[in-house]
Amino acid sequence: MAYSGFLSHPLSFQVSGVLSARLPVTISTSSDRNPNSVMAVLEERSSKHKVPHVLTVAGSDSGAGAGIQADLKTCAALGVYCSTVITAITAQNTVGVQGVHPVPEEFVAEQLRSVLTDMQVDVVKTGMLPSIGIVKTLCRILKEFRVRALVVDPVMASTSGDVLAGPSILAGLWKELLPMAVIVTPNLKEASALLGGVQLATVDDMRSAAKSIHDFGPRYVLVKGGDLPAPLDAVDVFFDGENFHELRAARIKTRNTHGTGCTLASCIAAELAKGSSMLPAVQVAKRYVETALDYSKDIVIGSGPQGPFDHLFKLKRNVCSSSRRGFNPNDLLLYAITDSRMNKKWGRSITDAVKAAIEGGATIIQLREKEAETREFVELAKACLEISRSHGVLLLINDRVDVALASDADGVHVGQSDMSPRIARALLGPEKIIGVSCKTPEQALQAWADGADYIGCGGVFPTSTKANNLTVGLDGLKTVCLSSKLPVVAIGGIGVGNAGSVMEIGVPNLKGIAVVSALFDRECVSSETKKLHSVLMDVLSMPK
Ligand SMILES: Cc1ncc(COP(=O)(O)OP(=O)(O)O)c(N)n1
Numbered sequence: 127m128a129y130s131g132f133l134s135h136p137l138s139f140q141v142s143g144v145l146s147a148r149l150p151v152t153i154s155t156s157s158d159r160n161p162n163s164v165m166a167v168l169e170e171r172s173s174k175h176k177v178p179h180v181l182t183v184a185g186s187d188s189g190a191g192a193g194i195q196a197d198l199k200t201c202a203a204l205g206v207y208c209s210t211v212i213t214a215i216t217a218q219n220t221v222g223v224q225g226v227h228p229v230p231e232e233f234v235a236e237q238l239r240s241v242l243t244d245m246q247v248d249v250v251k252t253g254m255l256p257s258i259g260i261v262k263t264l265c266r267i268l269k270e271f272r273v274r275a276l277v278v279d280p281v282m283a284s285t286s287g288d289v290l291a292g293p294s295i296l297a298g299l300w301k302e303l304l305p306m307a308v309i310v311t312p313n314l315k316e317a318s319a320l321l322g323g324v325q326l327a328t329v330d331d332m333r334s335a336a337k338s339i340h341d342f343g344p345r346y347v348l349v350k351g352g353d354l355p356a357p358l359d360a361v362d363v364f365f366d367g368e369n370f371h372e373l374r375a376a377r378i379k380t381r382n383t384h385g386t387g388c389t390l391a392s393c394i395a396a397e398l399a400k401g402s403s404m405l406p407a408v409q410v411a412k413r414y415v416e417t418a419l420d421y422s423k424d425i426v427i428g429s430g431p432q433g434p435f436d437h438l439f440k441l442k443r444n445v446c447s448s449s450r451r452g453f454n455p456n457d458l459l460l461y462a463i464t465d466s467r468m469n470k471k472w473g474r475s476i477t478d479a480v481k482a483a484i485e486g487g488a489t490i491i492q493l494r495e496k497e498a499e500t501r502e503f504v505e506l507a508k509a510c511l512e513i514s515r516s517h518g519v520l521l522l523i524n525d526r527v528d529v530a531l532a533s534d535a536d537g538v539h540v541g542q543s544d545m546s547p548r549i550a551r552a553l554l555g556p557e558k559i560i561g562v563s564c565k566t567p568e569q570a571l572q573a574w575a576d577g578a579d580y581i582g583c584g585g586v587f588p589t590s591t592k593a594n595n596l597t598v599g600l601d602g603l604k605t606v607c608l609s610s611k612l613p614v615v616a617i618g619g620i621g622v623g624n625a626g627s628v629m630e631i632g633v634p635n636l637k638g639i640a641v642v643s644a645l646f647d648r649e650c651v652s653s654e655t656k657k658l659h660s661v662l663m664d665v666l667s668m669p670k
């Protein structure tokens with residue numbers, strides 16, 4: 127690890143902090159199969175995944191923009207486990223801080239011991255430490271457990287200016303906490319307080335402050351310049367004891383900046399926990415905060431002057447939630463799949479083709495644009511989603527999980543040689559729809575195990591739309607349907623003339639037909655869709 131100078135070897139941490147405190151054991155050889163032995167526990171752990179772990183020691187913010195809540199969200203966003211020791215409960219919102227209720231020192235100590243005796247913490251990050259007693263308690267326990275790295279955000283006041291920790295904690299920071307820290311991350315006001323009230327108004331002042339704070343003992347110092355006079359870029363000064371780095375970023379105009387300090391520090395801690403060295407960790411943290419602020423600049427939470435931002439880049443997806451809906455297997459009834467070559471041949475845009483198919487009765491759309499460049503595909507997907515959502519019709523992307531993510535489409539359809547549905551699911555999350563092409567019962571079983579929402583089965587009949595496509599026939603379709611619990615849509619060579627015979631094979635999980643040329647290699651998409659829709663309606667109305 128590049129944050130040298132910090133305290134101990136990971137194994138000594140494991141033995142002193144984790145095992146000796148919990149297990150009444152003696153050191154034994156690896157052949158000892160006693161499941162409680164040190165070696166057995168260590169062996170079992172090494173065969174599992176040790177996840178990076180940050181312990182945050184900070185205050186709770188009821189408005190959830192800062193403090194413990196910001197730390198949890200940041201670590202979750204960065205793929206790091208976060209445990210929490212709460213030092214104070216604050217009643218807080220976007221207007222300000224209405225109340226502070228410090229947690230008794232002994233109970234802070236109890237929380238610290240609970241976590242540190244049981245869990246393998248990589249990095250401890252501190253935020254609001256409301257009393258000198260809590261600072262001292264923390265330092266004492268950290269020394270006992272010898273954690274690998276300590277990130278100190280010397281929180282004194284909230285974004286609204288309300289005091290969260292008074293000057294009485296300064297002696298504890300100077301003498302005990304900062305000497306143990308791998309990095310300390312004050313803003314201008316906090317840096318000034320740490321230095322006894324000196325004025326800090328320029329980047330040169332920040333450099334001098336970083337140097338003076340470094341003398342208290344932390345390995346690195348980051349003085350944050352977000353409060354510099356407005357026309358200047360947001361400049362942070364990073365000092366490693368020898369060299370300065372100025373980290374610049376454009377200012378983002380937004381009221382939603384509550385919790386940026388906590389987030390930056392917990393992001394640094396998370397990156398260190400993953401094994402990063404210090405300067406890259408700070409750079410990632412700055413980029414993370416900037417990107418989150420930019421993404422969240424227009425969101426509205428609370429009525430006060432300082433709103434929270436979105437650490438997980440998800441909240442805006444639900445702003446127009448009325449036009450979104452979940453998947454229903456009956457959506458597969460008339461599945462229209464676009465083809466840019468065909469639409470070009472007939473002189474229409476893909477958006478017009480999608481509009482016409484939906485007008486004609488298509489119940490779900492797939493954009494299958496094999497020749498589109500990525501940027502063009504994302505823009506096309508966004509335009510088509512506006513149309514499909516305004517009609518309550520779901521729209522999926524063929525093959526391209528990146529395009530589905532970027533456009534926030536309703537899901538993807540993947541084939542046997544595309545990205546695995548399991549990976550697609552991990553990337554897209556639980557609410558998106560994933561369809562998988564299957565020609566055999568084995569593939570259908572795998573699709574179910576991989577968490578697919580439906581199966582596309584074909585080619586039922588020969589087709590010239592997809593080159594070298596193996597035909598499975600109606601029997602192959604029936605075999606796949608019977609082998610799976612998933613809803614199935616039939617594909618390949620299907621049109622007005624044979625759609626009835628497909629739907630009549632008599633299996634309940636065959637929910638519809640997917641078509642390309644029967645809709646899009648025709649002069650009028652909407653009337654062809656209507657014809658096919660009426661064939662399907664006739665089949666559905668027949669007695670079973
Ligand atoms: C509904 C539906 N079923 C099957 C396919 C074919 O997918 P795949 O095998 O990946 O082939 P390409 O479409 O990518 O050529 C599909 N697209 N949709």
Ligand SMILES: Cc1nc(C(=O)O)sc1CCOP(=O)(O)O
Pocket residue numbers: 563582583584585586588589590591592595617618619620640641642643644
């Ligand atoms: C895209 C696709 N996949 C198939 C499969 O068998 O998985 S057949 C096919 C093409 C379907 O086009 P048309 O409706 O014009 O026959």
Ligand SMILES: [Mg+2]
Pocket residue numbers: 524525539540541544
């Ligand atoms: Mg494919």
